Amino acid sequence: MSKWLENITNDHVLALTPYESARRLFSSEQNQSAGQVWLNANEAPSAQDYQIDSTLFNRYPDCQPLEVIGAYAKYSGLSKQQIVATRGADEGIELVIRAFCEPGKSSVLVCPPTYGMYAISAQTFNVGVERAPLNQDFSLDLATIETYVGKVNVVFLCSPNNPTGTRLAQADIIAVLNMYKDKALVVLDEAYVEFDSDAEQTQLLQQYDNLLILRTLSKAFALAGIRCGFALSSAEICTTLLKVIAPYPVPAPVAQVASVALSENGVIVMRERVASLQTGIERIKSELANIPNITLVGDAKANFVLFKSDENPQLMRFLVENGVIIRDQSKQLNLQNCLRITVGSDAENTKLLSLIQRFFDQAAVRNAS
Numbered sequence: 316m317s318k319w320l321e322n323i324t325n326d327h328v329l330a331l332t333p334y335e336s337a338r339r340l341f342s343s344e345q346n347q348s349a350g351q352v353w354l355n356a357n358e359a360p361s362a363q364d365y366q367i368d369s370t371l372f373n374r375y376p377d378c379q380p381l382e383v384i385g386a387y388a389k390y391s392g393l394s395k396q397q398i399v400a401t402r403g404a405d406e407g408i409e410l411v412i413r414a415f416c417e418p419g420k421s422s423v424l425v426c427p428p429t430y431g432m433y434a435i436s437a438q439t440f441n442v443g444v445e446r447a448p449l450n451q452d453f454s455l456d457l458a459t460i461e462t463y464v465g466k467v468n469v470v471f472l473c474s475p476n477n478p479t480g481t482r483l484a485q486a487d488i489i490a491v492l493n494m495y496k497d498k499a500l501v502v503l504d505e506a507y508v509e510f511d512s513d514a515e516q517t518q519l520l521q522q523y524d525n526l527l528i529l530r531t532l533s534k535a536f537a538l539a540g541i542r543c544g545f546a547l548s549s550a551e552i553c554t555t556l557l558k559v560i561a562p563y564p565v566p567a568p569v570a571q572v573a574s575v576a577l578s579e580n581g582v583i584v585m586r587e588r589v590a591s592l593q594t595g596i597e598r599i600k601s602e603l604a605n606i607p608n609i610t611l612v613g614d615a616k617a618n619f620v621l622f623k624s625d626e627n628p629q630l631m632r633f634l635v636e637n638g639v640i641i642r643d644q645s646k647q648l649n650l651q652n653c654l655r656i657t658v659g660s661d662a663e664n665t666k667l668l669s670l671i672q673r674f675f676d677q678a679a680v681r682n683a684s
């Protein structure tokens with residue numbers, strides 16, 4: 316980096332390393348090379364068709380397009396004042412930090428192993444990150460979480476959690492809301508809630524004014540490419556988030572696609588997709604469970620399966636060499652030797668499972684000789 320640029324760059328930015336998103340590790344250009352199977356980013360295996368109407372593309376869109384907010388209000392059972400549309404749930408995370416944390420002063424609390432963007436987003440704003448690791452069974456460690464009351468402005472929870480696939484107990488979420496009442500905002504990330512309707516906690520918004528729920532169209536709605544998510548909270552908190560959001564966060568084509576996806580028919584299509592992916596999840600789980608060297612880890616309440624094996628570094632390499640990309644989670648706290656598989660199409664799941672089987676068959680031969 317040039318000296319002058321280094322001089323003007325914020326110190327905390329100099330110290331950052333870019334988030335290793337699935338797409339940065341393996342770009343979609345590589346994806347286009349023949350026959351690659353992408354099971355590393357919790358995306359849906361295929362896209363729907365959408366028609367775009369460009370009539371008003373010369374105009375700026377509404378900051379919060381009514382058709383999108385209205386559709387999400389209907390879908391979630393909340394009022395329009397309780398919904399903010401964002402550029403993916405990732406922007407929701409960032410807005411919360413920008414609205415409620417003071418750079419260089421405030422901290423957030425995260426419960427690893429969990430989604431990496433809470434900590435990364437905090438670090439990009441020079442906001443501190445405290446950690447209350449999940450218990451061995453991936454439940455919340457309430458006693459440790461309680462020690463941070465008064466020390467953090469935001470607590471990030473995720474249910475179903477990425478990458479463990481586990482659902483948080485409602486009683487534990489309520490305990491956190493109560494211990495942080497009048498003290499901090501509790502963000503509950505429900506990016507995968509369509510795969511586990513029992514995890515849904517929107518009803519808690521009526522009772523707890525310190526709860527904010529994050530949602531996305533990237534996972535069950537198969538729209539990771541359009542970048543559309545939602546923050547659900549009290550009208551007061553939503554108004555505050557709208558103070559820090561970009562002037563036009565929801566591009567017109569995104570609004571059009573999102574409204575169709577959230578229409579009555581769109582929701583039916585989404586539920587069918589979820590049901591079919593859940594069949595794939597059950598298949599992956601049962602076939603992996605039959606492989607002696609593999610242990611399933613956590614749960615599969617989302618669209619992925621997490622598993623552990625001593626041979627995982629070699630297995631990961633073998634899969635990449637054979638064109639199947641899954642996600643290494645071994646650097647996450649307490650997830651040594653864990654890999655995460657996003658459920659794919661039937662054909663993709665078949666290819667993946669037969670490669671894993673082949674790898675362990677060959678390993679058995681290697682070990683025997």
Ligand SMILES: *Cc1c(COP(=O)(O)O)cnc(C)c1O
Binds near residue numbers: 504532
């Ligand atoms: C994928 C994911 C997100 C990000 O969703 P976008 O809407 O695509 O930004 C947020 N939280 C969790 C837990 C995720 O897995």
